[in-house]
């Protein structure tokens with residue numbers, strides 16, 4: 149997911165999660181709207197090995213190179229259910245991590261459903277932004293790189309990120325959730341802009 153522009157925090161943020169070792173991994177170019185790998189469900193991860201760890205390293209490098217706050221594996225052309233994130237919530241807490249085979253939990257029945265109508269952007273729809281209401285709370289279950297079960301929950305902008313990245317792995321971009329008109333507008337913004345990072349050209 150692309151950076152949000154209006155949130156600024158002066159204090160050093162509290163960090164939840166572990167910062168990746170940036171001596172590892174290589175940034176790869178980002179796939180963009182129209183590339184088939186973004187428009188279908190990708191495969192479940194079944195091998196929790198060194199190759200998976202190396203993929204996660206590359207994903208962090210790619211996300212940072214593109215100045216994103218979240219990245220799904222199909223955004224670097226890899227057909228596996230993995231996402232990484234380094235994303236603030238609305239309380240200024242910085243969340244860092246990865247989830248393998250994520251599944252979005254149903255919104256809890258005992259929680260008040262509050263929609264956050266913030267702006268959303270995506271590294272795979274470069275230079276476009278659109279307002280998209282989403283629940284301001286989300287929880288995802290899945291596994292870590294060693295295959296251990298994990299559950300990640302978030303509020304505010306981080307909840308948006310968890311939903312956005314999980315959607316990617318099932319073949320959906322945020323623009324698929326917009327009205328026809330807003331979707332068209334986002335695609336026009338993309339067509340008129342130029343990404344500030346390396347992308348994979350579409351055929």
Ligand SMILES: [Zn+2]
Nearest residue numbers: 149270271272
């Ligand atoms: Zn995205």
